[in-house]
Amino acid sequence: MKKFYFALIFFFIVCAGYSQTDPLPSWNNGHLKTSIMEFVNRVTDTGSQDFIPEEERIATFDNDGTLWPEMPVIQGLFLIDQLKKMISVNPSLTDNPLIKAVIDKDKEYFAEDPETKLMELLVITMTNMDEMEFEKSAVEFFKTAVYPKFNKPVTELAYKPQTELLAYLRANGFKTYICSGGTIEFMRQISEQMYGIPRNQVIGSSFKYRYTGLDSNYIFREEEINSICDKEGKPVNIQLFIGKRPVFVAGNVRSGGDVAMMRFSQGNKYPNFQILVNHDDAVREFEYSEPDNYSLNMAKKYGFNVVSMKNDWNRIF
Template identity: 45%
Template sequence: MSMPPDSVLRASASRKTIAALCAVLALSGLQLSGCTAPAGPAAPAAQAAATQAQPAEQALPSWRDGAARQALLKFVADVTRPGSPTFVPPEARVAVFDNDGTLWSEQPLYFQFFFLLDQVRAAAPQHPEWRNNAAFKALMANDMNALMANQKQLLGLIATANSGMSVDEYDRTIRDWLSRARHPKFNRPYTELVYQPQLELLSYLRANGFKTYIVSGGTIDFMRPWSQQIYGIPPEQVIGSSQAVRYMVRDGKPVLIRDPKLDFIDDGPGKPVGIYRHIGRRPILAVGNSDGDLQMLEYTAGGDGPRMAVLVHHDDAEREFAYDRQSKVGKLDKALDAARAKGWTVVSMKQDWQQIYPAGKP
């Protein structure tokens, strides 16, 4: 039985070198994980979850009709068919998606890392003492090797530049950056580098009674300002790494202030913990793309009843990027072996997706 889409869709709708850095940066505002405009009219992608479910033959038009698409359509049909032994009631239809490399691109660096480094550059005039800092010198020279060789100093710079402000001020900073920043390869806003096939999958799932969540190593602060507009996923359904905040009254107004301290890292084994804490249900569908998603996929697939674990394999150097076992960003090694051993669905971007990015603004 097809269910109507979530009512929240309105018409207005994470491993050594860089990997080690990702894990540490993960919070001080600092996840290297994983942006355009402030809230505005709902994106066509979000509006795509129409008021009634699409027939299966018309669903997922940007997916080639291969094994991956058929497996997804069959799973949805199985869990939504009343009277079937595989039927799952709507309240238990929970689907979780990694963000970086799963819903949008993550090369040559996690998009949030670009933001964090820009924050350091922007804060530089207020910190003349940084001129003698080796990491700052490397950043100004765009010397990534030197930057990675001075990780401790880099962490300090990022912590200083991304803390001390209120959460509302930080939210505005993120929105402003996303409205101006462009990807170094594609010269498009980062929020236009979301995957069209995944936008369709999110909408199709919601149209069939699923509740969709983001479960990412990136910080919730960075994703929540735009997740509903781009993905149709409201901020309360975004699970990510988090930075410590504290309450205070500033200038007579109650505010939450960001502190340079990690509160929770939602990556690797942290993802099932985040799911348990925030959702309280084991998902029946999980989609990821890297070793940082392995435990989330294992946790999802290890439950009772119908389950589906999906891995996106980046193998399209022409239209996007090709990387897996040797990549410092989005490494896919152990999870790829697990997928093959356990029979999980592996999506080839090159073979299974007719289109990578939306033709226009998502």
């Protein structure tokens, strides 16, 4: 009977605690949520052996598939938008088989070497212009773009559990960064508004820039890739932009793009935590996996925490 009372009291304390202060209401109670909060409590407790000084509390989050949906990738929608605008001014552009294939939704054309073709399309649609002009186009896109499956503005598609997690980490002295394969100036147009992440904490793929001179005084986007911030490119860009290994990393299953960044954080001398979002919720979002199961295999090998969207999140948006 004594045991029962203890259990009851404990239950009420937990409930009271959660109902008053739960910083992650969109996360279902369970092992993963407890682990995240236990990690944050432990590393912010000055009395703990595992205490991490505030300036070392670096968190990096992938964007596509980790903070918002990627079926299709939102920058892909922007790319098509840009292409249509360009064609309306210069219809002969469709003579280019690559551009024609996009307009015709010719999947077969993209079966071979899709990455090179995508890079070429990024260069065609997002470079060879003044930086300000590019940013204006991106801002315009975000004002009206609607995401297919959900028929909602793309700017309303941040995963709610993740924006809660970002806010929770910041409230505990973490500096939150995006580190994504998306191009840096595209994401910067919505990072503050959607995720509370300022421009200077956005790391991404980039094009070569050129300063045009003292009189014209602007940045020109050259038709050349500067850096691809994916796979091994993520640790490289984190080193360049931040100069420190993160202690908290979030990525997702799709292409293995986040494994290197997650593993990189495990080389930190401080305690560290990794979450890998698994898209297993066909009803509320999407269900997809990797053909070779690489990310999940690496999660098992290196001890990354896997997030089941279906089971760990009680709401998605």
